[in-house]
Amino acid sequence: MITHQHLILKNCPPLCPPPCNSSCTITHLLLHCSLHHTLRLSLQLSSSLSDILHYRNPDIHLLIQFFKAANLYNLI
Numbered sequence: 001m002i003t004h005q006h007l008i009l010k011n012c013p014p015l016c017p018p019p020c021n022s023s024c025t026i027t028h029l030l031l032h033c034s035l036h037h038t039l040r041l042s043l044q045l046s047s048s049l050s051d052i053l054h055y056r057n058p059d060i061h062l063l064i065q066f067f068k069a070a071n072l073y074n075l076i
């Protein structure tokens, strides 16, 4: 919801908190956000968005773990 709420509410797209300040998209959060770089490395998340979100991804628990550790779980 954090990445799409602005579409429903017809607001500007949200930005990541400082110092990132990038557009807050799923791609950004899962692959590029500097705020979550260390977390991505520690969980060994794939660098491929299609691999991370693939319905047959055997490591889907890592995605859940990432969202929880990044305090994003309740925002999606």
Ligand SMILES: [Zn+2]
Binding pocket: 016, 017, 020, 021, 022, 028, 032, 033, 034, 035
């Ligand atoms: Zn960011």
